[in-house]
Amino acid sequence: MDNQAQTLTQHLRATIWARCLTAAQMVRVEAETFEQFVPKGGFVCRKGEPMESWTGIIDGLVKMNNFSPAGKSVTFTGVPAGGWFGEGSLLKDDRRKYDVIALRDTRVAQMPRATFEWLLETSLPFTRFLLMQLNERLGQFIGLVETDRLLNVDTRVARCLASMFNSHLYPGVEKVVQISQEEIGYLSGASRQRANQALQLLEKEGLVRIDYGGIRVLDVDGLRQFET
Template structure:
């Protein structure tokens, strides 16, 4: 875990005392796909750094239907909003794939926020990025065709800065939940995206392989 933390400029900018506090209080957790990490209505206890895998933030309606709010990718952090507001968690958090997570306790999070300007700048940056993702998802839901809604979901799930093809270990029914579409409609949208060279099946029944460069172009051209 220390190697993961050392990668972040905000951690390297901390005082020796604060770095020691993080290393002493943070813990690691391994979670199988489908494991609930935190539940809505519970106190917000941790800030989550994703070392491996995908985490899904979602809410469940009164009818039992799920709506995905955001998916944390490997190398991203989440949960800061609930900690900053010191409120009960408003969404469930679960492992979408097998995951390896760094958990920083709320008290340590608050200590870092009080001490470090670099840490606060980092929080501002990730919250701004996530707000942009939420606005994009809302616009896609209200204004865009299903193909673009699926494309935006794929963009959220993949490493958008990579040029290499990426295998997406997410079941199609989960992609439907993230897109806010029926599984049948996602099938139709994926067929259109295959035609555009955005995705391809690794095997007839295998996971999708996403072309990040082509995906970025596809989303940008539709704006």
């Protein structure tokens, strides 16, 4: 189903973690989780805010971002439709360590802290899901550190696209990634022009095809292994 056509309830029922909940637990989740609209460039949440909810992307794309004391912008990762984030800070009862900014108009699901904590207390399968989520997230960020420190722009763009194909973190992503070259630049730390050059190289290598309004990924494993 097109994410844009999904209601909040349909989105919640399509998540991986919903499959492990009882009918009664799902009723409470659906009753207490609410939807928020964030326009392009708007903040889903800000660094330093108290953690009040677990957040999922119904439709759109966001970036986890921070600024250095000198004002330099650092993007950690992007979260496309189907992804949920913020569980680490909720578990630590910590304030947010980063800004989350919408790269396009975005629909967000917000599960209140009380609901999240209640699921932890009443659903062992949900707790197991979160352990897997945290493990996948750790692996993702280790890979991002390596990519940022050791690899050039072409390889960073390839890994950026490949990172969106994680069936646990981002189950909603399809082979055609609805992402612009400007957005890829934001997520890979490159200018729009440089990201475009990298995409053209990846297209010549047979790994992607540049379509109108998005990127068709032809070889995910090839993107993960690509280096120049």
